[in-house]
Amino acid sequence: MSVLIVGSIGLDDIKTQLAEHKNLLGGSASYGAVSAANFAPVNLVGIVGEDFPKEHIDLFCNRGIDLKGLQIVPGETFRWSGEYMWDMNTRETLSIALNVFEHFTPTLPKEYHDTAFVLLANIAPDLQHHVLNQVTQPRFVIADTMDLWINIAKESLTKLVARVDMLILNDGEARQFTGETSLIKAGKAIRAMGPRYVAIKKGEHGCLLFGPEAKFFSCPAYPLEDIHDPTGAGDSFAGGLAGYLAANAASGEVTFELLKKAVVYGSVLASYNVEAFSLERLKTVDTAQIESRYQLFRQIAQFEAI
């Protein structure tokens, strides 16, 4: 089955303590779509300006991503600039220019209306609602979000959370959203707001997955010594997870056991993503490499012979 992905597509300037790169392909939908496309057909919904480099369009095409939902309009593409501190966990936004994103209305092509799996990648909750309103019979809807929307659009986000099957957010955001210090309490509190599943990303500490009947899974992080660029790690995680589900959910049914594996595949994509700036690593990763790292996750996480 296919997965519909909506989110931001932009051009990033990124500075770490070791390197600085400009005009990189970025945005939640870019990372999400390229990751998901390793597993399932992807319908991409987003907006870029006429300045958007053709090589990025080619990258999407080369990964088999359907671009009927990509609007290319007069004006400039969304731009973000950020700097990472030494620990690679803390980052500072240096500048944002919404540009064409400011008046984006994500109207879906007719062919996308019946997409079974939906990933509402990080974007304003109102836009996530708008997309969801157009999907006629979604089987499984995943939403990602960030601290910005908890700060300035909490009401819309709370309504969205009640409409989706799964919410993905990071540890700080889960604490901020619920007011709970304990991530275990935070995960349960978010589930009580509606979604059947909640994934809390913890960066170098992996990811926690909460499900019904107190079901719980703790996914380790891949033990990387060096992280070159953490940008898009969460988006790659969400994309890999959504793509794996769309490809493997028998007649659309998502079980907790399947979600566990999807979380691991999402973590595999995130781990590859941070090995290079922008989508430089993601654009060449292949099925054999993904499978090989999945097997490494098994060795890292499992303590009884299989």
Place this chain on the structure above:
Amino acid sequence: MSVLIVGSIGLDDIKTQLAEHKNLLGGSASYGAVSAANFAPVNLVGIVGEDFPKEHIDLFCNRGIDLKGLQIVPGETFRWSGEYMWDMNTRETLSIALNVFEHFTPTLPKEYHDTAFVLLANIAPDLQHHVLNQVTQPRFVIADTMDLWINIAKESLTKLVARVDMLILNDGEARQFTGETSLIKAGKAIRAMGPRYVAIKKGEHGCLLFGPEAKFFSCPAYPLEDIHDPTGAGDSFAGGLAGYLAANAASGEVTFELLKKAVVYGSVLASYNVEAFSLERLKTVDTAQIESRYQLFRQIAQFEAI
């Protein structure tokens, strides 16, 4: 096989944001020995004053711990007083009174000299050396430590680390000891100092195990909503781990696969320990409860059917 455990035995006053208790049984060897005794015979080496309550001696006896190595001397027992902040991760030491501990020389009873497994629980590195010097043919030696010794006895600790098979320490201590921000780099740097295995405890984020040939295991934390008293969690972890190894290492041989399970059993004991103040929970935990939680760890960590 038996496990020899040396460390502190003391009386603690502990304050959390919700409760306060005084004159509690504490000390690294107390938590370590009671945890290890669930799996294997334990030889306890430590010192207490004549004020040490008989009920604590009874607790050790009830758990089948051998006390020939426990010195009961004139004077007062070691005392520690601490307070935990809201997050239960940060704690402040309010007072320490070494008392009889000040002139402790851990001389082993002759019967202990050939103990195969040794846990040098958290105590001054010089004392850990002194105990190790008396063990004739140790098969597997584990050392635990803390930030204090990295600060004031780094040279002795570094020499000790080169003599042991496994070092256990927490994330902050691993960073402090090695100067590495990345825990992956820190674990490898400590292995380069001598020990074949290194375990880095991460509290609510579980534990990382490093072994030869880049072997790596990430153990999740048990998802507790409420922690009543974190005191002794690390000591219970080390004790459970050492006891499980002593009971299950065929002819004393420790493999990485066995160590993975030992880390999980250590985590099981630590998770029970923090459910109550002092050793209140540990003193009643039984084999069926330990096995039951071990099975829960399997469900939490494993993402493929076994």
